[in-house]
Amino acid sequence: MGRRRTSFSSGALAALGTALVVMQGFYPALQIPVSHGHSAGWLLLLVTGAVAALLLYPLAAALAGRPQGTLVGLIQSVSGRTGGLLYALALMGATIFGGAMILRETSEMAISAVYPHTPLTFATTAILLGAVYVGVGDGSSIVRFGRLFLPALLLSIAMIIVGTIGWGELAFLRPLWGSGPVRLLMGVPHTGMLFAPIVVLSLIAGGVEDRSLLTRWLPLVPLAAGALLALVQANLLMVFPYPLLGETVFPLHGAARLVIGGRFFERVEASWVFLWVIGTIMLVGALLHGAAAALGQAFGIPRAQRLVWPLGAMLLTFAFLPPDQASAIAWQSAAAPGLAIVGLLVPGLAGLASLLTRRRGSG
Amino acid sequence: MARRILAFLLMAVLLTGCWDRREVEDQFFIDTMAIDHGTAKRYRITVDLPVTAGLRSGMLGGAPTAQDVRHLMVAESDSIWEAIYAMNASVSRRITLIHLRAVIFGEALARDGLHHLIAELTRNHEIRQTVGVYVARGSAGSVLEQADFVGEVNSARVAEGLMLVAKQLKISPPVRLHHLINRRGRFGMDPIAPVVAINPRVHSGEEPAEPKASAVAGELHRHAGNPLELAGTAVFRGERLVGFLTVDETQALLALRGAMGKAYMTITDPFDPGETLQIRFQQENFPQRSAWFERGAPRVHIRLLFEGEVMTGSQSYRNAANRERLEQAANQHMEQQMRQVIDKSIAWGADPVGLGLQFRRRFGTWEEWDAYGWHERIRKLEAEVAAQMRIRRFGMVYGRPPADE
Numbered sequence: 001m002g003r004r005r006t007s008f009s010s011g012a013l014a015a016l017g018t019a020l021v022v023m024q025g026f027y028p029a030l031q032i033p034v035s036h037g038h039s040a041g042w043l044l045l046l047v048t049g050a051v052a053a054l055l056l057y058p059l060a061a062a063l064a065g066r067p068q069g070t071l072v073g074l075i076q077s078v079s080g081r082t083g084g085l086l087y088a089l090a091l092m093g094a095t096i097f098g099g100a101m102i103l104r105e106t107s108e109m110a111i112s113a114v115y116p117h118t119p120l121t122f123a124t125t126a127i128l129l130g131a132v133y134v135g136v137g138d139g140s141s142i143v144r145f146g147r148l149f150l151p152a153l154l155l156s157i158a159m160i161i162v163g164t165i166g167w168g169e170l171a172f173l174r175p176l177w178g179s180g181p182v183r184l185l186m187g188v189p190h191t192g193m194l195f196a197p198i199v200v201l202s203l204i205a206g207g208v209e210d211r212s213l214l215t216r217w218l219p220l221v222p223l224a225a226g227a228l229l230a231l232v233q234a235n236l237l238m239v240f241p242y243p244l245l246g247e248t249v250f251p252l253h254g255a256a257r258l259v260i261g262g263r264f265f266e267r268v269e270a271s272w273v274f275l276w277v278i279g280t281i282m283l284v285g286a287l288l289h290g291a292a293a294a295l296g297q298a299f300g301i302p303r304a305q306r307l308v309w310p311l312g313a314m315l316l317t318f319a320f321l322p323p324d325q326a327s328a329i330a331w332q333s334a335a336a337p338g339l340a341i342v343g344l345l346v347p348g349l350a351g352l353a354s355l356l357t358r359r360r361g362s363g
Numbered sequence: 364m365a366r367r368i369l370a371f372l373l374m375a376v377l378l379t380g381c382w383d384r385r386e387v388e389d390q391f392f393i394d395t396m397a398i399d400h401g402t403a404k405r406y407r408i409t410v411d412l413p414v415t416a417g418l419r420s421g422m423l424g425g426a427p428t429a430q431d432v433r434h435l436m437v438a439e440s441d442s443i444w445e446a447i448y449a450m451n452a453s454v455s456r457r458i459t460l461i462h463l464r465a466v467i468f469g470e471a472l473a474r475d476g477l478h479h480l481i482a483e484l485t486r487n488h489e490i491r492q493t494v495g496v497y498v499a500r501g502s503a504g505s506v507l508e509q510a511d512f513v514g515e516v517n518s519a520r521v522a523e524g525l526m527l528v529a530k531q532l533k534i535s536p537p538v539r540l541h542h543l544i545n546r547r548g549r550f551g552m553d554p555i556a557p558v559v560a561i562n563p564r565v566h567s568g569e570e571p572a573e574p575k576a577s578a579v580a581g582e583l584h585r586h587a588g589n590p591l592e593l594a595g596t597a598v599f600r601g602e603r604l605v606g607f608l609t610v611d612e613t614q615a616l617l618a619l620r621g622a623m624g625k626a627y628m629t630i631t632d633p634f635d636p637g638e639t640l641q642i643r644f645q646q647e648n649f650p651q652r653s654a655w656f657e658r659g660a661p662r663v664h665i666r667l668l669f670e671g672e673v674m675t676g677s678q679s680y681r682n683a684a685n686r687e688r689l690e691q692a693a694n695q696h697m698e699q700q701m702r703q704v705i706d707k708s709i710a711w712g713a714d715p716v717g718l719g720l721q722f723r724r725r726f727g728t729w730e731e732w733d734a735y736g737w738h739e740r741i742r743k744l745e746a747e748v749a750a751q752m753r754i755r756r757f758g759m760v761y762g763r764p765p766a767d768e
Contacts, residue, residue, distance in 0.1 A: 113488055117385075133370055166713040167541060171720035180728040239541075241550045242729060258541060260493055322712060 006142040007209045013201050014217035014224075019153055020197040020286055021164035021225035023279045025232045026252050027105050028329045030052035030193055031245070032336055033233060036187025039242045040178025042234035047184070048191040049226015052198070053219040053347030059202060062354040064211045071202035071347050078353045086344060088298030090198065093341040095291035096311065098196065099284045100318030101332040103127060106280040108325040109250045114273050121320075125191035127280055128316050135292065135308035139204030144285050149282055150226025156275050157228070158251065161235045162360025163259030168238030178242075193336035194229065195222050196343025197283065203297075249325065288312055369709070391454060392462035393447075397482065399469035403440040405479070406472075407512040408446040409437045409504035411518040412458070415420035433518070436506060443483055449453055460489040466496050466540065467559060469503035473597065481544055481602060486654035492541035495526050498597035499522050500560035500581045500624035503767025504576050509561045510591035515650035518668060525593050529557050533617055533626040534594045535580075535611050555616070558595040558607055563626035565590040576629075577611035581605035600713040600738070608704060608715075614644070615700035618667055619716045619748075621649040627674065633692035634678050634685075642693055644752075660743045669697065672756040679763040680754070690752045695752040705746045 024030060037044035063069055107123040116121065134142060160193035198221055208214060208324060236251045239258070248254050253276075256269035288308045296304020322328035397409040414435040423643075436453075440446035443460075452460045466484070468477060484490050492594030499506045515521050529535040535557035564570070568586055577585075579595035596608040596616060608616055619621040623646040632638040647668040654663045671693055673680065680686050708715055719737040726732040735754040 081722060095667055116488065169552065169717070169720060171717075173725040174720075175726045175728050175732055176724070177728050179730070254492070258492055258493060266493065354436055 002274070004014040007207045008140050008209055010210050010213040010217040012143045012147045012348075013205065013214075014209055014221050015150045016143045016286070017194060017198050017201045017218070017221035018228070019146045019150040019223045019279070020200065021195055021221065021282055022150075022153055022157070022228050022232075023189040023276075023283045024076070024194040024197075025157070025229050026250070026276045026279065027102055028249055029336075030229070030233065030236075030251060031248075032193065032333055033187060033191045033236070034242060034246050035333070036179060037184050038152050038178035039173055039237060040184055041242070041245075042173070043178065043193070043305050044184055044187050044191050045233055048188050048195065049222045049230070051188055051227070051303075052192060052344055055223060055344050056198065057205060057215065057219045058349030058355050059347050060214045062351040062358075063205050063218075064203060064214040065358065067211065068206045070204070070206050070293070070297055071199065071350065072294050074202075074354050075346075075350045076298075078350055078357060086299045087350075088294040088343075090342050090346075091294045092291045094196070095287045095340050096315050096318055097335060098193075098289075098332070098339050099131075099287040100315045100321070101328050102280060103131075103284055103315065104319040104322060104328045105320075105325070105332075106277065109253060109274065110277065110326070112325075113250065113253055114270060118137070124316065124319055127277060127346040128284070128319075130281035130283035131279075131288060132308055132312040133287035134357060135287070135312065136305045137285075138305070139207045139289065139293070142204065142208075142282075144283050146286070147278060150277060152296075153279060154228070156272050157232060158254075159270070160255050160259060160265055161231065164235060164239050164255045165360035167255075168260050169241070170238060172241040173234060176288055188199065189340055190333070191336075192340030192344050193332075194261055195225070196339045197287065199343040199347055200286045200331055202347055203290040203293045256304060284315070288315065342346040377624050385457075389456055390457045391458045392461055392488070393458060394462065394517055394722075395465045395467070395507060395522055396443070396460075396463060397467040397469070397499070397507040398443075398472060399503050400472050400475070404439040404445075405441045406443075406446065407439050408443065409435060409502060409507050410446075410450065410453075410458075411507055412450075412518045415518070417674065423439065424542065429438060433512075437504065441723050443480075443487065446745055454649070455511075460487070462519065463490055463494050464519040465496055465525075467499050467503040467506055468556075468604075469498055470498065470604065473498050473599075476601075476603045480603045485544055490540070492539060492544065493683075494540045495522050496538055496540050496556050497525075497559045498541050498556045500558060506561055506591065511589040512588045520562045522653060525559075526558075529593060533614050533623060535613060536596055536617060543599075546717075548714050548719065548741070549552075549601075549733065550715035550738060551714065551721075551723045553601065553713045553715050554599040555715045556597040556599070557593055559702045560589065562592050563590070575611035575685075579607045579609050596715070598632065598708070598711060598713050598715045600711055605711040605713050606707060607705065608707065610705070611700050612704050616704045616715055618644075618646055618669075618697070619650060619665060619701055619704060621646070629705070630692055630696040632676060632678075633688050634676075640689075640692075642754075643672040643674055644669050644697070645671065646691070652718070654718070654720050656725070657745075660745065661718075661722055661723060661740055662745050664747045665701075667701075667751070669693070669696070669750060669752045671752055671754045673754060673758055677764055678713050679761075680757045681762050686754055688752050693752040693754070694750045697752065698748055700749045701750065705744075706747065709742055709744055714738075715743055718744065718746070730737075 002204055033044040034041035035084050047147045064073055072084050072088055075087045107120055111118055236245055240248055240251055245251055256272045256359055259268055260266040288311050291311055292307035295307055322331055391412050393410045394413055399407045400409040414434045436450045437448040438446040447458050510752050512521050526537050529537040536555050539555045542738050543554045546552045558580045565585055580759040581594040583592055595609050596613040597604055599605050614623055614626040625645045627641060627643050629639045632640045646671055651666045678685055721730055
């Protein structure tokens with residue numbers, strides 16, 4: 001039996017990143033762009049995707065120039081060991097919080113929509129156990145998971161869009177500027193949260209074989225994922241016009257329930273719910289793995305994947321903190337800019353600082 | 364390997380969601396629900412419960428009839444859930460709405476507004492937005508009670524069949540709950556729904572005092588058979604029913620919305636005004652609409668193209684002059700029907716056509732559009748409609764059909 005490969009390509013890493021961001025389309029977080037952009041929520045996603053790509057480019061360039069290098073090492077090289085420690089702790093906090101809200105929302109969705117008799121603790125723990133199993137694996141197994149999962153995810157989204165196109169009105173996307181250009185741009189820091197899971201890629205980038213290609217693939221992730229989410233959002237806005245869309249807990253699930261093809265092809269959302277649960281397992285697992293890797297790199301802990309277990313326990317505890325579903329969604333929305341700062345802005349600025357330092361050093 | 368097997372087993376147990384058993388034979392599935400104003404409580408809810416035991420006995424002793432499998436239940440309640448609970452107190456299986464196919468709203472209830480009901484129908488996870496919605500003229504419960512299921516044994520099949528008939532013949536718009544919830548004047552388009560009614564003359568044999576050229580359900584010239592009728596359109600202003608459109612107006616409304624497709628219409632024969640002709644209209648284009656503001660008031664111009672096929676009449680269409688005359692009569696008929704729809708809509712302050720959608724795009728932001736208050740402006744709307752018909756086919760005879768004289 002041959003040894004399992006622990007390295008992976010930049011393209012595979014980008015596939016994982018795209019899957020992690022596109023998964024956000026299934027959660028109530030997709031309403032953040034609608035609440036800021038109104039009927040132009042889809043436009044806000046495109047703008048935020050472009051901003052995220054601009055932030056990720058220097059990070060990708062900095063990582064490409066450092067063999068085996070990851071984000072925490074990069075931050076340490078720019079701001080010293082303390083900076084790396086503080087960032088790792090901030091990332092852990094953001095991961096635990098963000099993952100916990102996603103876990104809670106998914107469990108609530110599963111109970112509200114599909115398994116009304118299942119206790120919340122059972123649904124939440126079941127998903128978390130799967131996520132921990134994913135998280136304790138090495139980076140390459142998560143990347144393989146993402147690469148395999150992405151086609152299924154895209155297919156499910158394409159089916160929903162095709163299946164609901166007849167239910168909508170194109171005119172519901174007007175007025176084009178939604179809340180107006182200024183408010184639209186003000187929504188970028190909030191919408192940036194949807195792209196924050198990309199940070200996981202920079203934490204497991206040590207295993208990338210073709211590092212020089214990182215500058216090509218990494219910035220492509222928010223652009224591609226942003227375009228896909230914008231397509232989903234535009235479809236949802238046509239089907240559930242603003243402001244009704246903002247009141248729906250799981251719009252994509254609602255759209256999936258509309259898909260009917262003749263007398264016998266209906267109620268197909270059950271298979272999608274299964275896919276989304278698997279996707280949540282991947283997303284929360286990747287977040288746990290990223291947080292463990294960041295802590296391991298910052299504190300010099302060997303075999304840091306073991307941290308996934310205690311981190312998972314913390315995440316589960318946090319998942320039960322919101323008293324109800326609406327509070328979980330509200331907490332997540334309130335924390336959105338913070339999550340975007342930890343997941344996008346700081347890594348982007350660290351990459352830029354690293355590039356400038358290196359240039360100054362070589363100059 | 365052991366870890367993988369354990370993970371597989373855990374996933375099989377934890378992710379399948381089989382927390383408890385809910386067997387099919389332990390449940391009753393409601394197909395159709397009729398909702399009216401209650402007397403003691405907010406609603407009077409009538410449901411049609413298909414009795415599976417009846418189906419079984421029917422199969423053993425020949426084909427089951429609707430009477431074998433139908434069981435009507437009525438309850439008064441303040442919500443749908445409360446009614447289901449009350450009904451469940453009298454049967455041995457859990458009643459569920461997961462297979463609900465049709466909801467019929469009583470006229471009085473719909474006129475008072477469906478706000479509370481729409482809220483409940485939207486929240487309830489058992490009810491899907493693909494459910495067909497109907498508005499009954501008069502009581503919805505009596506429609507369910509008196510309807511015969513011609514050729515069918517359950518109301519689910521009847522509801523699906525009615526939806527299909529509405530779709531194919533354009534005598535009523537096929538509308539689902541999703542459309543009722545997601546179309547509001549505030550968005551630039553008001554909801555519509557198909558109309559159902561019991562025609563009292565079907566069994567009494569009475570003739571109507573004044574026969575109408577085009578009618579709504581409950582008024583059709585029929586004798587014998589099923590007293591249930593599906594015809595016409597219920598127009599809402601937001602969540603309130605404001606009026607009904609006849610079959611001809613329904614076809615014109617669908618044409619204005621770009622959804623008419625093919626429809627059969629009866630027009631006055633231009634060669635013999637005492638006679639009528641039947642023409643199959645086919646909509647050729649999506650309506651070309653131009654919308655603008657003039658001195659602050661909304662103006663709209665709509666142009667539609669149709670092609671037609673003559674189905675009846677004894678005239679020869681070999682010469683171009685006859686064809687042109689017929690086309691003019693068809694245009695006139697279509698324009699008149701569309702004008703009637705728009706005039707009624709303006710009078711009701713409703714926008715079943717979705718003309719507001721043309722004006723939405725003229726605003727920069729949602730706030731500006733919302734502040735404009737489309738619903739309040741509809742009454743000031745001025746609309747022009749122009750139909751252009753080209754008669755292309757004349758059935759199997761394009762000359763004069765055989766006649767002795």
